[in-house]
Every structure is written in C-alpha cells, then in structure tokens.
Amino acid sequence: MRIIMVTAGNYGARVVNTMAVHGLAPQIVAVFDYTGEGGDFLDDPSSLLPARTPDADLTVAAGLGGDLNLVAAEIAAESGSGGIIVESHAPGQLPDGLRSEIDSLVDCAIFPTPFCSLEPVGDPHIDTFASRFGKPEVEMEGNDRVVSVKVKRSAPCGSTFYVAENIRGVPLDEVDVAAGEKFHNYPCLASMEVDPRFGDTHLHVAGYLTREAFKRAAGVPGAHAEVDPEVCRGAECGFICMDVCPLVRLSMGTIRRGVTAEVDPFSCGACEKCMRECPSGAIKMMGPGKR
Ligand code: SF4
Ligand code: SF4
Incomplete structure (x- = not known):
C-alpha cells in the first residue's frame, strides 16, 4: 500500500512519526506539510497543490484546519487514492459542507472524530491502515x-x-x-x-x-455507569441516557437498548452525563471510590 500524508502542526508531525516508527515508513510515498499555510477559508485551494504528486492508494490528512483539508482531497484525487482519511480533533475543524466536498472528490472518504476512534470501514486500504492505527x-x-x-x-x-x-x-x-x-x-x-x-x-x-x-x-472495568434494570423505565423516557452519552453519539456501543438500558462497563468513560439526565434515578456510578 502506498500512502500520502498531508499534515500540519505538531499533531500532524506526531502522526507521521508514529506511523514511520511503528512499521509504515516503507509505505509512505510522500509527506506534504502545510504548517503555517492558509486558514479556515482558502480562495483557491488548488494554488497550494504540490508541483508533483506520486501515485498512491490512500491519503491521510492529519492536523489540517478548514479548507486545507480540501487541498488534501485534491492531492488524493490527483494521486489516484481510492480512499482518504480526514481526522478531526477540534470542533468546527470539518464543517458538514467541507465533508461533502471532500466526499465528492474521493471514492471513499471517512472522517474519524477523534482520529483514535477509527475502526475498519470495509475499504481495503483504509482497513489496512485501521488494522494498525485508530481505536486503541x-x-x-x-x-x-x-x-x-x-x-x-x-x-x-x-x-x-x-x-x-x-x-x-x-x-x-x-x-x-x-x-x-x-x-x-x-x-x-x-x-x-x-x-x-x-x-x-x-x-x-x-x-x-x-x-x-x-x-x-x-479484565477490570474500573469506573463505569451501571443501570438498575428494576428502576429503568426506558419505554417511558425514550432512552435519554443514549441521547446524552458522548460515546453513543459517536456510534460506539456503550449503551445497549433492550427492554431496559444496559451499559458496557469497559466502554463507559464514566463521564456521569447519563446518571445526571436519567429521570428515574436508575443509573449509579460503580468502581473505585464510587459505590
Ligand atoms: S435514562 Fe434512565 S430510565 Fe431512561 S433508559 Fe436510561 S437508565 Fe433507563
Ligand atoms: S457515564 Fe458517560 S460514557 Fe458512561 S454510559 Fe454514561 S454517558 Fe456514556
């Protein structure tokens, strides 16, 4: 697999370094670094394209703000990459309109938020990357x-x-x-x-x-939320706990919906949002210092 990295800032440098040190150095065919370039909006992203782009299978954008991600997508299209991974690690880094534009330029575009939530998606090149880097x-x-x-x-x-x-x-x-x-x-x-x-x-x-x-x-879940099935009234509340859990909102299976709600204690980050919002008082925090 041939990978092009399009990066900016300390975060982008860290990602390149991690990939190189931990086995993907031979696969990286180019690194285009845009530290200090552009801003959220660029009049002409094409003006920042490199003079020459090598052929590649996958493009990875890390640490780019706003329209610089469009530059990465144009590089991906130019290289023949069938897939692009565009991470975001801050609110507003990738507005919906920008995602649509990137989607239209590359066959398979994914937007892990944050990057360390990436799991295989069914694309061969993205999945090869995601077998090594992504959700820990x-x-x-x-x-x-x-x-x-x-x-x-x-x-x-x-x-x-x-x-x-x-x-x-x-x-x-x-x-x-x-x-x-x-x-x-x-x-x-x-x-x-x-x-x-x-x-x-x-x-x-x-x-x-x-x-x-x-x-x-x-094999030890540590701090986590636990639902008392005798007290939970999911049918009445509409499973509010699932609406407020940040991990469920990021498509993780942290809370399962059955007759009652059920929390996966290993996945739970113990943020306590579900406990605060549960109208039945069915959720308690468990683990060290919580009982
Ligand atoms: S918010 Fe409370 S009552 Fe509603 S489904 Fe979740 S645990 Fe059950
Ligand atoms: S404590 Fe936070 S992370 Fe855990 S289930 Fe509740 S809302 Fe989700």
Missing part, C-alpha cells in the same frame, strides 16, 4: 499486576505505545486510573472545547477510548 486495542499479560502489554492498534498520535510502556507493574484493578494518567502525560493534543456534535471534548473522548483498551485487556 492492546493485549496484556499479568496476574495481579501488569507484566507486559502488546499494542495491537495504537492511537495514530502514538499515545497507546506510551501508555503501554509506562503501565508495567501497575495492579490490574488500578489500570483504569493509571491509563488515564499516563494518557494525559503524553499529552493528547485534542481540543478541550466541547463539541456540540457529541456533547463532550475531543480530549475526553480520546481518553475514554484509551482507558477502554487497557480496561478490557486487564
């Missing part, structure tokens, strides 16, 4: 404490590798808290501004996704 997934060895961690899929910024290297020796029942702390030490460059699309910040969601990977691997 790890395997862990240990009895009472973490002995070793194998990263199966890292957040594209590389934070999963950092957490994996620094969590050895932590008791399994403290993995949730430790993973959250290590993640923030990296530190994540996603926005701290609430995104109205899902009602939380990109930074928080990225943290929930990292903690989920380590909690699942440890």
Whole structure:
C-alpha cells in the first residue's frame, strides 16, 4: 500500500512519526506539510497543490484546519487514492459542507472524530491502515499486576505505545486510573472545547477510548455507569441516557437498548452525563471510590 500524508502542526508531525516508527515508513510515498499555510477559508485551494504528486492508494490528512483539508482531497484525487482519511480533533475543524466536498472528490472518504476512534470501514486500504492505527486495542499479560502489554492498534498520535510502556507493574484493578494518567502525560493534543456534535471534548473522548483498551485487556472495568434494570423505565423516557452519552453519539456501543438500558462497563468513560439526565434515578456510578 502506498500512502500520502498531508499534515500540519505538531499533531500532524506526531502522526507521521508514529506511523514511520511503528512499521509504515516503507509505505509512505510522500509527506506534504502545510504548517503555517492558509486558514479556515482558502480562495483557491488548488494554488497550494504540490508541483508533483506520486501515485498512491490512500491519503491521510492529519492536523489540517478548514479548507486545507480540501487541498488534501485534491492531492488524493490527483494521486489516484481510492480512499482518504480526514481526522478531526477540534470542533468546527470539518464543517458538514467541507465533508461533502471532500466526499465528492474521493471514492471513499471517512472522517474519524477523534482520529483514535477509527475502526475498519470495509475499504481495503483504509482497513489496512485501521488494522494498525485508530481505536486503541492492546493485549496484556499479568496476574495481579501488569507484566507486559502488546499494542495491537495504537492511537495514530502514538499515545497507546506510551501508555503501554509506562503501565508495567501497575495492579490490574488500578489500570483504569493509571491509563488515564499516563494518557494525559503524553499529552493528547485534542481540543478541550466541547463539541456540540457529541456533547463532550475531543480530549475526553480520546481518553475514554484509551482507558477502554487497557480496561478490557486487564479484565477490570474500573469506573463505569451501571443501570438498575428494576428502576429503568426506558419505554417511558425514550432512552435519554443514549441521547446524552458522548460515546453513543459517536456510534460506539456503550449503551445497549433492550427492554431496559444496559451499559458496557469497559466502554463507559464514566463521564456521569447519563446518571445526571436519567429521570428515574436508575443509573449509579460503580468502581473505585464510587459505590
Ligand atoms: S435514562 Fe434512565 S430510565 Fe431512561 S433508559 Fe436510561 S437508565 Fe433507563
Ligand atoms: S457515564 Fe454514561 S454517558 Fe458517560 S460514557 Fe458512561 S454510559 Fe456514556
């Protein structure tokens, strides 16, 4: 697979570095960096196209603001890329109109929000990338404490590798808290501004996704919401908890809808929004210090 990277800023550089260090260097046929170029609106995005664009199968846009993402899409079209991944890690970085324009230029365009939510989508080249980078997934060895961690899929910024290297020796029942702390030490460059699309910040969601990977691997769910099925009245409230959960709004299966609501304790980020909004008082926070 041949990959073109179109990047800007520290975030874009981090993604390129992570891909190169962790096995995709031979696949990267070009890096076009637009740090310091343009703004949200460009009169003529085509004026920023490189003089020569190599053939490629996949284009990845990381760290670009506004119309610079259109430049990435035009590069993708020029290169013959059948797929483009355009990440966003801040509210307003990719307005709907811009997504439509990018969609019209490349056969398969996807917009992971944040980038570390990426999972396979059914496109061969995007899925090859997503098998290595996207929503964090790890395997862990240990009895009472973490002995070793194998990263199966890292957040594209590389934070999963950092957490994996620094969590050895932590008791399994403290993995949730430790993973959250290590993640923030990296530190994540996603926005701290609430995104109205899902009602939380990109930074928080990225943290929930990292903690989920380590909690699942440890087999200990840590802090999470739990629904009392005897108290839940989903048919009456219309499953408000699902409407307010930022991860459900990002198409994660964090809350399942049956006769009552049911929370996946490993996926839950413990943001407490569902507990605050439940009209029946059916949701409690569980885990360390919560009972
Ligand atoms: S908001 Fe409360 S009552 Fe409604 S479905 Fe969720 S847990 Fe049940
Ligand atoms: S606490 Fe509730 S709203 Fe927050 S992530 Fe967990 S299930 Fe979703």
